[in-house]
Amino acid sequence: MIETITLSVDAMGGDNAPRAVIHGADLLLKEHNNARFIFHGRQEQIDPLLNEFPALKSASSVRHCETVIAMDEKPSQALRKGRGTSSMWMTIQAVKDGEASVAVSGGNTGALMAMATFCLRPMEGIARPGIAAIWPTLRKDIVVLDMGATIGADAQQLVDYAILGSALARCLFDDESPTVGLLNVGTEEVKGLESIKEAGRILSDASGSGFTYHGFVEGDDIGKGTVDVVVTEGFVGNIALKTAEGTARQVGSYLRTALKSNLMSRIGALFATSALNALRKRMDPRTVNGGVFMGLNGIVIKSHGGTDEVGYKSALNLAYGMARSNLVAKIDETMKRFPIKAAPVAADAESEAKPA
Amino acid sequence: MIETITLSVDAMGGDNAPRAVIHGADLLLKEHNNARFIFHGRQEQIDPLLNEFPALKSASSVRHCETVIAMDEKPSQALRKGRGTSSMWMTIQAVKDGEASVAVSGGNTGALMAMATFCLRPMEGIARPGIAAIWPTLRKDIVVLDMGATIGADAQQLVDYAILGSALARCLFDDESPTVGLLNVGTEEVKGLESIKEAGRILSDASGSGFTYHGFVEGDDIGKGTVDVVVTEGFVGNIALKTAEGTARQVGSYLRTALKSNLMSRIGALFATSALNALRKRMDPRTVNGGVFMGLNGIVIKSHGGTDEVGYKSALNLAYGMARSNLVAKIDETMKRFPIKAAPVAADAESEAKPA
Structure with missing residues (x-):
């Protein structure tokens, strides 16, 4: 008998929910037939969709939740309104209750993080949760x-991220022993912040x-894939990720413009269609969709809200792999x-934390 | 009579110096025949090179400096060793003395910044200097x-950068009125740091x-060119710049691989040669080479050290435009x-740093 892997899914999260979510789950099931799903959300919207995907229907259960968190709701608002009742909260609760693995x-990210932290609580020894991205590089995918x-992050939090990221x-x-690098600036003497040096x-x-x-x-080591895990504080990490996304789009747009620039290049693009595809x-x-909330007593994956079924399938696939x-x-x-982490953390000396 | 524009140039800075520097200056002169150059460095190395470029030779003067700052020298070391004597220092000194505009x-960046700050001093009302990059975007070049x-930067420093960047x-x-944006993360309630909000x-x-x-x-607004000037603290700015460079190289490498992947794509690439070029x-x-040191009583441009004559020409061209x-x-x-800024600035050491 094949072991099943159960995922808890917020059917209502994202701009194209619930259709894109359900359709994405069906795509995952086609690849991994031992996947099982618990969908949380409005039954009257989910049921008709499941009828379109009979195989998925028989691999799923639906938990009705009336409350849905809006994409623009503030985390504190969302928590007040949706705690214990919303599809987002119940999706997380199922992991806490051991019904699903991920x-x-x-x-919306802020609301999801607030609820996940509130519901699952940080792991013992981890002060604050982090969001990890799977980042495609020239060498292979890495974790950032x-x-x-x-x-903001002090040295200890950066160390926590290193532990979480390498796991x-x-x-x-x-x-078994991924390489870890600390993101820093490379200007000789002034090598970055004290917290990074200490970490x-x-x-x-x-x-x-x-x-x-x-x-x-440094920043360009991310794209090179110099290390398996890049650790940085959240503000810098967010800016780096979005800057990279912006640059990739920019270069893609340059390429499209170039290939349309004259008749010869149009013909060239025709010949190279399969390579360009x-x-x-x-x-x-969409193929690398999914931020992993780490450092809590349970794993939560945040999919891009604006994605389609292919994007959802990627996020669900990531969750499946983790489970x-x-x-x-x-x-x-x-x-x-x-x-x-084995010894109680001392504020001052590292020496006493080292095993004898 | 056409007004001449005089640039002060460290002939010894960079991996391919002095040849690439001199050659780059010749390329600039071909475009702007009113450019004039003061080269600082080892006369015995510079003179033979100038003999290869007669037009440049007659537009240049050479100031012999025995001391050359190494690329790996620490800023403090460089300052001790090279103050008042090195080609790097004398290049800056010529701007201070009004002999050249830029x-x-x-x-090396750290040494250059240390010397520039020490020699030129921060402008009145500006606490600390910044380095601006000219960043190509989908819309147009912008300043970051x-x-x-x-x-690290407090609110007042971010405001200083906004003033410098918009100038x-x-x-x-x-x-006459460029748009300015503050780089931040977009996660709803937790909209970044207090310093950014205050700025x-x-x-x-x-x-x-x-x-x-x-x-x-946000990070992806840089590549979109949402604003003319993006203001951020130096650590984040450095990481963003290098991450973007890394991503551009990564996508370029993907493209090369794709176009070589099969016979059809090779033929396609042949047709599209001019567009791909x-x-x-x-x-x-190399075409956007040059970091602009701002906020000092004089402008210093840092060229990439590893670039060739085309890169130097870009840096010199930037300097020419600024002058x-x-x-x-x-x-x-x-x-x-x-x-x-019209009101007196709070009590710190800015006023006394100004030379009388």
């Missing part, structure tokens, strides 16, 4: 975090316990192997 | 600063005095129009 929602769950990398890339010292001492510490990396697919943001590789257990294990 | 060096001259935009783009309030009140305040922008030129980092449009006067004018 929760997925395309709803934090993407903006928390603004995620171990799950995704099947590598570098701690990680350097702990290197080998579930990850290999590489050192500082492959390139387009490679740069399709199957048991991400939470891997994080736990990494924490236990990490020397600093 | 200084250009491809030498700070690129890492200073790590630069007025020079470069011939627009937003100040800029909003001052909008109309030499610039138009647009509001917050135009694209390559558009994405050539011709009288950037320093434009900054001064913007400062005077800015309401906050």
